[in-house]
Amino acid sequence: MVKTKKFILEKTFENMPKESDLKLVEEELPEIREGQFLTEAVYLSVDPYMRAYVHKLREGDTMIGYQVAKIIQSKHKEFPINKYVIGDFGWQTHSISNGINTSGDMLPYPSLIPDIGSLPLSLTLGILGTTGNTAYFGLLEICKPTAGETVVVSAAGGAIGSHVGQIAKLKGCRVIGITGSDQKCIWLKSIGFDEVINYNNHSWRNCLMEAVPRGVDCYFDNVGGEISSIVIQHMTRYGRVAVCGSISSYNCDIRHLPKATIIQPWIVFHQLEIRGFVNANWNSRWNEGIKQNLYWIKEGKIHYKETITEGFENMPKAFIDLLNGKNLGKAIVKVK
Template structure:
């Protein structure tokens, strides 16, 4: 490279409510050189995910927040341009926490996944064959545990987690109901095998959901919260399981008092009466399952038993606007930024 420049996007300010362009800043700096045990990566794809909204806040969470003036966090697929680590050579492709930037130096020992010999598009390592797919796999395996004949409902079902949840549950013999936003996404759910597909924007959504689950709901995979959760709660069966993966409907309201009555005491009472299992989880809680996931998901994808959709945005400079759209449900499939 001659006079290489690293383009990066940093967190300029913490939002209160909905983020906008003022909370990010684009910078151009010289590409850093790797030190002993490190590798220089050229990031090729950046994953945009809902959890990033939480990283913009300073409050307590399962991971520390992004510091002001630091590069926004994000998983990337990158190519090794220079290596000072014995385990990596120029040209290797890896998954790393490379952030919102075009080049990054990382410790070689911190890279846990190589993409040697991968026959799928490398972008899938950020989606169905990566963290989102594993989130679906682990949440079902450890918490949801759908059984043949049971009814599973999943919110944000056209996204990378929800779509994978529905397809795995279907393979396990469950009846699957997917909820998405908009008619195009609803129709997509039908093409990937959901038994029932619903649009939460419909005026009579609650009535449609009730009609779709005449035997109640045994597993509700929560990705959204808000009015979708409100519609699900009265339909839960005794001993229903609720893996809580995300609550994107309220991410911009963190730290604020939401309007309306306090329904938490009533829900706690329902948890007791119906012996519900409600568990929040982060995919890394079950990281011991990852090798098994790679083996099984790789075979399912090769066999065409799992289908996926990607929403590809060109250029790092377009990442903030794409991220804002993600928080509003504008993306259709796994959202990735192509950085080449």
């Protein structure tokens, strides 16, 4: 028998999660049956969406999340031993799967990891996985930027935002990033962003106005709230907005969400197109995004950062650090 360690939701989050809201438990797994395989986690993804989606869990449920895992036992012909797989297995060290996605998130997981050469496997949770495809399809299919246009990206220092900005640069755009620390500003400038604005600077709105004298053609929105209201006020006629997330409200009581300046006047007068999306919309083209991002990495055209936390027991800390903006690029936990 194999034992798995896992984090369960001990107490429903109120505002910013606390480490005590998650409890580490141990559980004995049954023997695998025909058509099943057993995995051992290697890397686990830490993402903002986890905070937004946790309301779907009941106390006692395993915390949600994707992981890279090694297949250590198998009675499934399509998932052989010693291969690596991405799965929506949650925060646990060992998992049993039949190869069918039962999480309801519609993504093409579990799936075997494709050949990425000498690159680290952790990238398949980031720029060569859901993160990369979110940036790739969200920007190119919704914003549809063209050379010479101005693109603004919020939460630009995170995994998705930093990738979006670099793709926009490859398309010949002028790219403005909005982020929350001077360290992130420096890094984003080093990878090609034209201007980077720290929203913790009290004069950040003036900085934005100076950075976009002709207005904003495309806005990739990861944060919502007042920051997005201000950006949208500066958009050009027929501007496009891809709404990826709303980080500014994830820790708020859903019954008492923060108020932001209304944006309808600008939507109407500038005839803006605003569209929310989920990356599962492009399941049929999933490998297209991965192949293109892999090509850009190998060509040195796209750069990435990973904030790696060592030790499965540190999952809650890594998650809370992410929500506090302490990560640079993609947040990952290495199991051991």
